[in-house]
Amino acid sequence: MKNFSGYKCSLCGTEYLQEQVTYTCPKDGGNLDVILDYEAIKKKFQPEDITSRTESSLWRYLPLLPVDEPQGDSTPLHAAGWTPVFALPRLAKKLNLDHLWLKDESRNPTASFKDRASAVVVTRAREIKADVVVTASTGNAGAALAGMSAAIGQKAIIFAPKSAPQAKVAQLLVFGAKVILVDGTYDDAFDLSIKAANEFGWYCRNTGYNPFTLEGKKTAAFEIWEWWEEAHHDWHKKNSPLDGHSPLTIFVSVGDGNIISGIHKGFKDLFALGWIPNLPRIIGVQAAGSAAIANAFNANTEIITPVSAVTIADSISVDLPRDGVRAIRAAKETNGTYITVSDAEIIKAIAELGKMGVFPEPAGATAYAGLVKAIASSVVRSADPVLVLNTGSGLKDIRAAMQSVSEAPIIEPTLEAVKKIL
Ligand SMILES: *Cc1c(COP(=O)(O)O)cnc(C)c1O
Numbered sequence: 001m002k003n004f005s006g007y008k009c010s011l012c013g014t015e016y017l018q019e020q021v022t023y024t025c026p027k028d029g030g031n032l033d034v035i036l037d038y039e040a041i042k043k044k045f046q047p048e049d050i051t052s053r054t055e056s057s058l059w060r061y062l063p064l065l066p067v068d069e070p071q072g073d074s075t076p077l078h079a080a081g082w083t084p085v086f087a088l089p090r091l092a093k094k095l096n097l098d099h100l101w102l103k104d105e106s107r108n109p110t111a112s113f114k115d116r117a118s119a120v121v122v123t124r125a126r127e128i129k130a131d132v133v134v135t136a137s138t139g140n141a142g143a144a145l146a147g148m149s150a151a152i153g154q155k156a157i158i159f160a161p162k163s164a165p166q167a168k169v170a171q172l173l174v175f176g177a178k179v180i181l182v183d184g185t186y187d188d189a190f191d192l193s194i195k196a197a198n199e200f201g202w203y204c205r206n207t208g209y210n211p212f213t214l215e216g217k218k219t220a221a222f223e224i225w226e227w228w229e230e231a232h233h234d235w236h237k238k239n240s241p242l243d244g245h246s247p248l249t250i251f252v253s254v255g256d257g258n259i260i261s262g263i264h265k266g267f268k269d270l271f272a273l274g275w276i277p278n279l280p281r282i283i284g285v286q287a288a289g290s291a292a293i294a295n296a297f298n299a300n301t302e303i304i305t306p307v308s309a310v311t312i313a314d315s316i317s318v319d320l321p322r323d324g325v326r327a328i329r330a331a332k333e334t335n336g337t338y339i340t341v342s343d344a345e346i347i348k349a350i351a352e353l354g355k356m357g358v359f360p361e362p363a364g365a366t367a368y369a370g371l372v373k374a375i376a377s378s379v380v381r382s383a384d385p386v387l388v389l390n391t392g393s394g395l396k397d398i399r400a401a402m403q404s405v406s407e408a409p410i411i412e413p414t415l416e417a418v419k420k421i422l
């Protein structure tokens with residue numbers, strides 16, 4: 001692989017060659033960062049070489065990825081990424097913000113952010129000739145692995161807690177994965193999937209364990225970079241009062257901490273290449289009932305103490321986050337912070353985004369709920385340009401969605417009855 005020279009442990013800094021390790025640091029279990037050869041990339045590519053590509057998926061960033069492009073260019077694997085950014089002027093006004101946007105990751109092929117990670121991991125699996133790919137999942141990572149695997153005929157096995165929302169289990173099954181529901185938590189499924197992978201020689205995709213998930217997730221940062229450059233360009237043309245140097249503030253919901261770390265990595269890549277002058281501010285949002293990373297951040301430590309997670313936002317319900325240290329650094333090193341929100345605030349956020357034409361699952365609405373709180377506590381000011389991520393589709397958890405609205409009336413099929421309820 002062209003630009004991929006090995007791994008570096010995020011805890012002890014030890015570097016490894018490609019062949020030496022597969023998952024985490026053998027010394028301390030730290031998450032491994034994929035090392036890209038920035039000098040080689042810089043010599044070969046200018047930003048325009050990427051931004052002028054017509055590929056409308058995450059594969060437009062191939063020069064910055066540690067895998068080769070997958071074979072066959074019209075499968076769902078080539079539909080991951082390149083999600084739209086919507087302006088939300090009515091919500092901005094309500095929140096007294098000058099500029100607010102939402103990047104809608106529910107538009108991915110299996111309807112969550114996780115497709116970015118799974119697209120890159122199944123491509124890696126092909127390259128190392130893995131027969132079977134396995135993952136533990138609260139639902140979305142599994143659906144994404146199952147869907148991306150189905151797209152290219154790869155065998156996939158998914159361990160999910162038996163409490164996973166039905167729509168997500170349906171996705172797993174329809175995509176033809178072997179689905180194993182565990183009578184336990186996501187964390188139980190996580191530990192079991194690693195044991196099984198070791199026992200049977202499967203390639204394990206687990207979040208915060210396989211270094212390639214981060215590499216897929218970082219492509220969201222590249223897209224935000226391209227979008228932001230263009231948005232700035234437009235403002236300059238229109239002579240907008242927006243200060244060209246106001247850093248963007250990005251809100252992202254956090255469970256294991258791999259998405260926020262991936263977004264951080266993407267911007268660090270661009271910074272190392274000299275393609276951006278500074279990093280945007282990254283703010284992580286956790287459910288109050290599943291806040292191990294926020295707790296550590298607030299205690300100013302990188303030691304993560306597990307919690308007993310309870311939240312309606314199943315995708316971010318995690319006892320022991322597997323990418324907590326890098327997730328803390330993502331906020332710390334970008335002048336960001338962590339915010340926690342209650343389930344009631346999450347449910348309210350579903351309804352608010354719904355009225356803008358966006359339908360998030362609870363974990364997807366969590367980022368917006370965090371923004372509402374950040375404004376109330378002056379973490380964000382009116383002039384700060386803000387981008388929130390919606391990480392997953394509301395169709396994945398309609399039971400939660402129904403909690404955010406009142407039931408529709410059922411009436412007799414008569415005009416009288418209509419008049420009565422209007
Ligand atoms: C996985 C997921 C998250 C959180 O990502 P982590 O890497 O676990 O922090 C947020 N929202 C949705 C919808 C997800 O599926």
Ligand SMILES: [Zn+2]
Nearest residue numbers: 009012025030
């Ligand atoms: Zn280490």
